Amino acid sequence: MPRALITGITGQDGLYLGELLTAKGYEVFGLVRGQSNPKVATVERIIPGVQLLEGDLTDLSSLIGAVEISQPDEVYNLGAISFVGLSWKQAELTGETTGMGVLRILEALRITAGSDVSRVRFYQASSSEMFGKVRETPQRETTPFHPRSPYGVAKTFGHYLTVNYRESYDMFACSGMLFNHESPRRGIEFVTRKVTRGVARIALGLQDSITLGNLDSRRDWGFAGDYVDAMWRMLQQDEPDDYVVATGETHSIRELLDVAFARVGIDDWEPYVKQDPRFFRPAEVDLLVGDPSKAMDDLGWKPTVTFTGLVDMMVDADLALERQAAGQALTHP
Numbered sequence: 001m002p003r004a005l006i007t008g009i010t011g012q013d014g015l016y017l018g019e020l021l022t023a024k025g026y027e028v029f030g031l032v033r034g035q036s037n038p039k040v041a042t043v044e045r046i047i048p049g050v051q052l053l054e055g056d057l058t059d060l061s062s063l064i065g066a067v068e069i070s071q072p073d074e075v076y077n078l079g080a081i082s083f084v085g086l087s088w089k090q091a092e093l094t095g096e097t098t099g100m101g102v103l104r105i106l107e108a109l110r111i112t113a114g115s116d117v118s119r120v121r122f123y124q125a126s127s128s129e130m131f132g133k134v135r136e137t138p139q140r141e142t143t144p145f146h147p148r149s150p151y152g153v154a155k156t157f158g159h160y161l162t163v164n165y166r167e168s169y170d171m172f173a174c175s176g177m178l179f180n181h182e183s184p185r186r187g188i189e190f191v192t193r194k195v196t197r198g199v200a201r202i203a204l205g206l207q208d209s210i211t212l213g214n215l216d217s218r219r220d221w222g223f224a225g226d227y228v229d230a231m232w233r234m235l236q237q238d239e240p241d242d243y244v245v246a247t248g249e250t251h252s253i254r255e256l257l258d259v260a261f262a263r264v265g266i267d268d269w270e271p272y273v274k275q276d277p278r279f280f281r282p283a284e285v286d287l288l289v290g291d292p293s294k295a296m297d298d299l300g301w302k303p304t305v306t307f308t309g310l311v312d313m314m315v316d317a318d319l320a321l322e323r324q325a326a327g328q329a330l331t332h333p
């Protein structure tokens, strides 16, 4: 039975990856921070049999302990401060977690491996935010980086470190340069979920409007369930490498609003959407669209959910959740 250690198991991707690896027969270990993390119950419900270990990406000895206990064949480093907007407000914490956290987990693997450092396969959750300011369209593995946020800078550090540990120590270390991926499990601070949840609540009469920032930026949005499959595929190759994972399509926030509101029968969303400077960023990434050819050719990977299919799935899930919550509020005042 192969053994996998996942940092960030309480996040969107950690849940999908844990589910996928369990279905493939892995023994799954997950790193959980804090002394009473409220997301533990959800993780244990979605990933039956998961073994949770206490640890934090800002604490090297806890990572060494987690590696020693789990003895992993594969490590997926998904833990991070992942919200770009927050990264300006908590830049130091973002650097420590999203950037230096990569150094610590790589060191934990190197220190515990002894002479057999190439035995463990390592996946780093890198990001299209490393491309940042548009230098080439579509963005591919060779596109120069120009990150536009403390988050993007920290991810770029983590990416180069992953490449460097592969070259320095012969580690099987891969970096997945993943474009935005979403799902009903997406955090409510991200724009897709903020919109689909808001639309569901407006349709049910629970909310009057949604307040957003920049409506003109464009993103390449895919389904998270597809993207964790690409992570796993990277670690099954003969040689470690870095891959762009994307759909190859780009859509604006306005198009996201078109599709989400249409799902509940509203054609003109203008009366329901407000803008507030609070949600604009000090520096924006205007356009992201990835070229996933290498992942498709080498990994045999392809996205299975369209943009409209993804937004519909998320609106439907939020409608169901909001109805359920309203029902519970009625029965348990």
Ligand code: NDP
Binding pocket: 007, 008, 009, 010, 011, 012, 013, 014, 031, 033, 034, 037, 039, 055, 056, 057, 058, 077, 078, 079, 080, 081, 082, 083, 097, 125, 126, 127, 128, 177, 178, 179, 180, 181, 182, 187
């Ligand atoms: P989430 O924000 O949903 O999850 C982040 C995870 O990191 C949570 O489990 C969180 O734990 C954990 N975490 C935060 N701080 C620490 C810490 N100090 N020590 C240990 N764990 C910590 O992100 P996603 O699942 O969406 O993304 C997974 C990874 O992929 C992230 O690294 C993200 O930056 C990256 N990425 C995501 C993309 C996307 O579109 N989703 C695209 C490209 C890259 P807790 O529950 O305790 O907060």
Ligand code: GDR
Binding pocket: 082, 083, 084, 085, 126, 127, 128, 129, 178, 179, 180, 181, 189, 190, 191, 192, 194, 211, 212, 213, 214, 215, 217, 218, 219, 253, 279, 280, 281, 284, 285
């Ligand atoms: P992003 O995702 O920054 O691309 O990072 P997010 O959904 O936060 O923003 C996407 C775009 O929407 C614009 N926007 C708003 N965003 C938020 N969150 N809230 C708003 O109200 C709002 N209004 C407009 C943003 O300005 C931006 O242009 C995500 C994260 O998952 C990262 O961890 C990951 O690395 C990248 O995707 C790829």
